[in-house]
Amino acid sequence: MKALVHAGKTGMEGLAYRDFEKPEPGAGEVRVKLKIAGLNHRELIILERHKETEPPLVMGSDGAGVIDAIGEGVAGVKAGDEVIINPGVGWKEKSDAPPPGFDIIGHPFQGTFGEYIVIPAENALPKPSFLTWEEAGVVAVAGLTAYRVLFTRAKIGEGMKILIPGIGGGVATLMLQMAKAAGATVYVTSRSEEKCKSALDLGADKAFNSDNDWAEELGGEKMDVVIESVGAATFNKSLSQLRPGGTIVTFGASAGDVVDFNLRSFFYGQYNLLGSTLGSGEELGEMLKFIERHGVRPVIDRMFALEEYKEAFDRIEKAEQLGKIGFIIE
Template structure:
């Protein structure tokens, strides 16, 4: 097999050949056709993630064909086209992950490789309407978006939704899923190009979050929103409180801009707002996300597909945040 290995923090990944993987009990080996990047991979490479263990093969998302099994329970997967649920050991509580929860791709070797070894219970059939590249783009970001919108955000048809910072994988999936569910969606970005692309994919309007009064403009043009999906936090969080409708929900799946410098609790309680945290998802969330994708024939938005050997170029692109949709890798040897 070949794999792109992170050996030192803030250093390029190294593509190396290694021994063929062996399927242990209740596990399989998947020969990967494609993988996808997530912001998590970039944070790990920069040393900005808890519990980093090196050397490690990054990558949480992958799609391919099961090439090896080891026991009768997993034998039925042999030769089948699959995608992998990257969230392991969620636990019995659907409301939150257990302390044993972990994500494929550090410390468990991940999908920036030609092959990956995974427990059979985390396999799912690849949606038939998706290519391997499209399927590889789906798992982590798709599950995160689905849980934020539906499990935590309780989105209903006809509601108004704001998705902040459009462009990344979770945000673009949230746009696609919300539109498919019958919501009216607006987005924010500092890039007019990304806003224009979001409108082509179903957004009603987009706003530059660096503009002085984008919240007032959005309120006038679109009205207060029922559900806000945000990954930034930071100083802009105050505007989200202003834009939220009475009884509205704000779901955060990240805080890339840090904590809000001031949280106006008067607005929170007077407007009866619900501030909700969300991350990744349970096995039930993953299965429901796949069912939703199959039902609506949703195809992930792919920004670019690069060969596995160009993984460092892909990580650099994620550093610059210029992508709209998912950055994917062709893992075929």
């Protein structure tokens, strides 16, 4: 099969579109012939995390396609079923944190950036009929991450005020739509005037330039929840916008992962600091039901052929996208 494989060197130099052995399903597994795969910021991290001494790796955590082979003992799915892939392996039920042994497709397991992938049968979910193939192939990682942050961790609800710094990526755009569907008031920031305008079109109550004075832009209003994925560059600005007793949830650190903040001010403010990453299979099912009920769809930025991977990776590394970037596999 053809696949996007990382091997031999760290970083982009180790990435190549080439022939790779077609996998065969074992007991309890299915093979999926992929139609669409989604590119996430996680892949930029994997480019550095996957070392040259490790076996060649097909990257990619998001995907949708058709089951074309099943292994021994598989029940409940069959060849010909249209499915989306649950990217998390070993985290079935909602819990405070992932259980021991939890991992994500695309590292250390072989991923979705190829014509075929073998996964545990339980990780193949029926493709929602309300989503196009393009939407289904890019929704799992971003949608699951957004859902757990908002509802499992932050426990947002109607009338709450939410701030999402750095709008633009797939998680943030889905988060905006989900929070609005739940009845929250949502504010967002971006350095891009175009992304601010697009966020307003998606339902944001206010969108403003990240370089401006946040307190002034918010008119002195304090937030119930701030969702942090930028990291060191914005963390303290985010923290300063919380009401006493408010919650900040962090799930990313694209602009620095080491933060200094005033601990005394933090505990006097009675603030809550929560971490989150991806989510369980149970939450993925809840997320899909939620977006169907509320008519939420992932925003598609651009679709690329898999051999156009350099352009796609460059676009996400420069944060030029609004919504999700995907690969057309067939």
